Amino acid sequence: MLEHGGRLRRAAQQYGIPLDGWLDLSTGINPSAYPVPGIPLSAWHRLPEDDDGLEAAAARYYGSDALLPVAGSQPAIQALPAVLPGKRVSLLAPSYAEHAHAWRGREPHWFGGYGAAAETAVDTSDIVVLVQPDNPSGQLFERNRLLDWHARLARRGGWLVVDEAFIDTMPEASLAPEAGIDGLVVLRSLGKFFGLAGARVGFVFAPAAVRRQLAEALGPWTVSGPARHAASAALADTAWQAQARTRLTTGGERLARLLHAAGLGRPSGPSLFKWLPTPLAADLHDALARHGILVRLFDGTPPGGALPAVPPSLRFGLPPDETGWQRLEHALNGCAPERSAP
């Protein structure tokens, strides 16, 4: 299993700052999570069933009912290789490492965004896997380009797998509304935009046969009753969604400005995080940690196998409140390599 979590605990020990003294920007999760309503006891008590409105709320939110609820993207990522046949697999890299881990038995090839390698991957692969927008690079593929890639793959019986974990602030970029056609699998999750990473709820959009095989592989009752209840409410709450989209978009722009103003260049990434490649990543990570601010460090270490390394870089999540923003700005001004003119 790849390592996840525990970073905040380790940082707390290493820097001698208690857990509750940290500004944790190490995830890309919306810091203002959906305010989950009270959970009826029946949701805890009874086995979860399909007639509770979750599928219908999801179909409206995502624009397609060719969906299967799953316990977050992770089990779908792990189960897809058993369901999608094909020898030659190409993955966007560097990217979210769980995809490469899931397909490791198929000895995947790699491509790095647009370019000749991507076009070759599309024309020679049985399966192409990418994250849109990418994590951590933030790369955003044009929707029409992805539709072209899908068409070329599907024509040969191939598959395009698109993990859209961070796409909710730009729903117009999503391929989920196209779901159901052969050769397309889209993964969505309530973890990031809705801030419900602990709930373990996501959806696979795919043709019926793929959904059936995934459902068989993952088994019954994969999403807990309380999580189904919370997710149904979140997916139906269009007022909260609109307000969150505005708030996150504003926050993402502010974060990009703040990093730029601190002399750190122009970061990429969706509203929920900003990504900053810099050879000084480790030093900056350390300097911020001394201020009790944890960001996600990619130190450039090759992950092993043929998988390309994420270049030395930092990923910043959004501060939860004005105090957090001020604290980040102050720390950046104190430790950034140079300051731009105000």
Place this chain on the structure above:
Amino acid sequence: MLEHGGRLRRAAQQYGIPLDGWLDLSTGINPSAYPVPGIPLSAWHRLPEDDDGLEAAAARYYGSDALLPVAGSQPAIQALPAVLPGKRVSLLAPSYAEHAHAWRGREPHWFGGYGAAAETAVDTSDIVVLVQPDNPSGQLFERNRLLDWHARLARRGGWLVVDEAFIDTMPEASLAPEAGIDGLVVLRSLGKFFGLAGARVGFVFAPAAVRRQLAEALGPWTVSGPARHAASAALADTAWQAQARTRLTTGGERLARLLHAAGLGRPSGPSLFKWLPTPLAADLHDALARHGILVRLFDGTPPGGALPAVPPSLRFGLPPDETGWQRLEHALNGCAPERSAP
């Protein structure tokens, strides 16, 4: 996937009785579920981590820390065949059908409780799987007999897999405290005794190597944050547990008396349900349903393959309150084939 759930909905349609008009005794779930405390927003928000006290609370409750939290027994049942090697697999039958379904690729053999077939299974199998107490038959194996079976299996490098989903009212019968030794896997769940079937929380007790492989197969974050919170509270609440054990034991005895008094013989089964083999099962099921009481019918149909059928029988869960008890008694008196003398 095997069929689960939906029975109440179908009965409501078939008998023209609205959903909320039913006394649903078709499950073996404690009708007085653990009163889950409020869930902190952080449990919804953050990815679940291992340091929240769940493992420690479980180790105290079950008497062993050789455990892995899983999202109910079901994913463990499905994942075990990939982890436990061995060609010859023997399963208790008839029993909970998901075990047979999980091992179907290994063409399992069957044994029917104590007897020559069971002893042969132990001495010739690589893996023996049973449910203790059994569902639906209620068969309870002597603990010492199971320890003897385990020893004989382990000596040859074999495995005994014991699903203890319904054992919580008789914890002294559990093999979980022995966990960690080679050749033993025990499954526990919070679904039945704690009445938290919707939470999807269970535990696998097994040697470290088996737990590692299961964890790798099931992936990270399998139990949701809110469910971890609820389960930690339930497992630590010894006062509630004691009261529930008393209440369920009393309820189980009352249910057995009531069925006997209605001329239906002496049912078997643990406190949480009573099982009644009878050639009139289908008729009784229908008669009770006309009173708006749903019990679980096993109609004797062979499930296919070589799997032995559950004989024609009914499984009764416990009514939730005195009104439910009275309603059940009244209905039984109106539809049972004959009445015993009072």
